[in-house]
Amino acid sequence: MAVMSSRKPGRPSKGHRVQYKVRLPIRLKEAAAEAARAHGMTETDYVAAxxxxxxxxxxxxxxxxxEVLPLQKSA
Structure with missing residues (x-):
């Protein structure tokens, strides 16, 4: 008989977090999103870094x- 774990599936916890809201100019938000993708990170992790x-x-x-893997272009 299998023993069920009380741990939730998914990625491991990053620890206690709080929400931090800011208002940015649209271009700055877009630049952060592009940079986060280039680093293979979420926008939240990029801004935190x-x-x-x-x-x-x-x-x-x-x-x-x-390390960022190159994106494949569709033919």
Missing amino acids: LIAANTGLEHLAPSLNQ
Whole structure:
């Protein structure tokens, strides 16, 4: 008989988080989205990494130096 785990499936927790809302000019938001994709990150992780890098708290955010695989173009 299999033992059921109480742990939820899915990605591991990133720890306690709070929501932080900001208003940005449209072009700045678009640039952040493009940069996040280029780094293979979510926009949230990208912005957190930028804040961490500028506050000396790099250990709290994902690395911006992730390898990015090239996108395949459709023929």
